[in-house]
Amino acid sequence: xxxxxxxxxxxxxxxxxxxxxxxxxxxxxxxxxxxxxxxxxxxxxxxxxxxxxxxxxxxxxxxxxxxxxxxxxxxxxxxxxxxxxxxxxxxxxxxxxxxxxxxxxxxxxxxxxxxxxxxxxxxxxxxxxxxxxxxxxxxxxxxxxxxxxxxxxxxxxxxxxxxxxxxxxxxxxxxxxxxxxxxxxxxxxxxxxxxxxxxxxxxxxxxxxxxxxxxxxxxxxxxxxxxxxxxxxxxxxxxxxxxxxxxxxxxxxxxxxxxxxxxxxxxxxxxxxxxxxxxxxxxxxxxxxxx
Numbered sequence: 001x002x003x004x005x006x007x008x009x010x011x012x013x014x015x016x017x018x019x020x021x022x023x024x025x026x027x028x029x030x031x032x033x034x035x036x037x038x039x040x041x042x043x044x045x046x047x048x049x050x051x052x053x054x055x056x057x058x059x060x061x062x063x064x065x066x067x068x069x070x071x072x073x074x075x076x077x078x079x080x081x082x083x084x085x086x087x088x089x090x091x092x093x094x095x096x097x098x099x100x101x102x103x104x105x106x107x108x109x110x111x112x113x114x115x116x117x118x119x120x121x122x123x124x125x126x127x128x129x130x131x132x133x134x135x136x137x138x139x140x141x142x143x144x145x146x147x148x149x150x151x152x153x154x155x156x157x158x159x160x161x162x163x164x165x166x167x168x169x170x171x172x173x174x175x176x177x178x179x180x181x182x183x184x185x186x187x188x189x190x191x192x193x194x195x196x197x198x199x200x201x202x203x204x205x206x207x208x209x210x211x212x213x214x215x216x217x218x219x220x221x222x223x224x225x226x227x228x229x230x231x232x233x234x235x236x237x238x239x240x241x242x243x244x245x246x247x248x249x250x251x252x253x254x255x256x257x258x259x260x261x262x263x264x265x266x267x268x269x270x271x272x273x274x275x276x277x278x279x280x281x282x283x284x285x286x287x288x289x290x291x
Contacts, residue, residue, distance in 0.1 A: 001197070003029035006055040007174055010131050010149055011138035017061040017172055022204040025076065028057040030176040032193040033128065038085050038104060045087065045102045054141040054150060056129050058174030062202050065171040070205040070291065071132060073162045073173065077199040078125035084109050084180045084192035093189040093272045107192055109180045114192050121181050126157040127198060128177030128191070131213075135167040141176065144226035144270075144277045146212050150177060151224060151277045152186050152270035153215070160217040163290060165210050173202065186270045205291065212240060214290045215279070221290040222279045224269070230276040234266060241280040248289045259286070 007013045020026055033054050037043075065071055086105040090096060105116075113120040129141050131148025144151045148164050156162055164171070175198060182191025215222040223244070225236035238257075241264060245256035263286060269277035 001027045001029055002057055002060065006031065006057055006176070007059060007141065008052055008055055009138040009140045010056065010147055010174060011133040011172070013059050014133065014172055017059045017170065019061045019063060020202065022062055022064040022202065025199060025201050026060060027197060027199045028175055030057050030178055030196050030198060031055050032085060032195050033177045033190065034085060034193060036195065038087070041104045041106050043104055045089065045104065054129055054177050056141045056174035056176040059133065059172035060174070060202070061170035061172060062204060063170070065166050065204045066169055067166060068209045069166040070208050070210055071164045071166050071171045071173060072203040072205055073130070073164065074201040074203070075127065075156065075158050075160050075162070075198070076201060078127070078158050078178060079197040080109055080123065080125055080178070080180050081195040082109055083107065084114060084194040086188075086190050086192055088188050094185070094187040109192070109194060114181045123180045124154060124157065124182070125196065126154050126179050126182060127175055128152045128179055128182070130156060130162065130175040131173070132164050132166060133168045133172035142273065144273065144275050148213050150270075150273060151213065151226065152177075152182065152191070153224060153277065153279060154182055154184055154269070155215055155217060155222060155279065157217075160215055163205075163210060163214040165212070175200075185268045186272050189272050208291050210291065212236060214240070216290045220281045220283055221287060222281050224277065224279045226275045226277040228275050230271070230278065233276050233278045237278050237280040238266065241282060244289065245282075245287055248287055
């Protein structure tokens with residue numbers, strides 16, 4: 001198990017990376033997005049060390065991963081700790097301008113549920129931050145991009161498979177920011193933030209390159225894009241999916257676009273970071289190939 005080894009920017013810690021072989025199963029012990037700093041609902045958020053949030057466990061050097069390859073990450077299991085944390089902050093999130101004062105909420109997580117006041121919310125364990133070393137300079141773990149990072153994509157869950165571009169030999173994958181529950185959009189800045197034990201299998205795919213993350217689960221394939229301009233993120237995710245359909249269905253751009261308009265779904269991952277993240281989904285009954 002990889003634990004007590006964290007980075008706060010994707011691309012950091014290369015010299016300390018744990019080396020694993022392609023095809024190996026790796027287990028990560030993660031902290032919550034607040035770096036486990038919030039001990040109770042009485043915690044004063046002004047005391048939070050904002051330079052040390054969104055820690056990602058790792059990085060891991062995957063032997064055989066070369067520049068231009070695709071790193072395949074199969075999410076095998078996500079085991080949650082038993083307490084989650086939420087917060088809201090003035091000037092943060094979709095409703096930030098309406099929030100007068102900050103608030104912290106601690107939530108019990110057990111027996112498959114998260115307990116929010118009188119509600120029992122079924123848990124949906126998912127990984128908020130997962131990515132590789134970016135192509136150029138290091139990127140804070142709280143920021144998404146073509147390398148992955150803080151995508152806050154609810155579909156990155158047990159049973160899904162994430163595909164990431166490789167920009168450096170070894171890829172240097174790291175992950176964290178697990179949520180027990182999170183709605184698409186994460187509109188109030190945080191989901192139910194929680195520590196976890198995450199088990200994945202890492203593989204390397206040769207002969208194929210991608211520019212942005214892609215994902216698949218039992219029912220759908222997804223393209224993922226992030227940008228400060230949400231319109232640009234929408235364009236990139238849609239264009240990437242069109243390219244998949246053009247390649248595997250031998251469709252023209254017009255035909256692929258109309259098919260997407262008929263049965264594709266544009267979905268929000270998160271709209272609270274300066275770089276917004278969206279995904280385009282299409283059922284596997286239409287196309288099963290994600291690369």
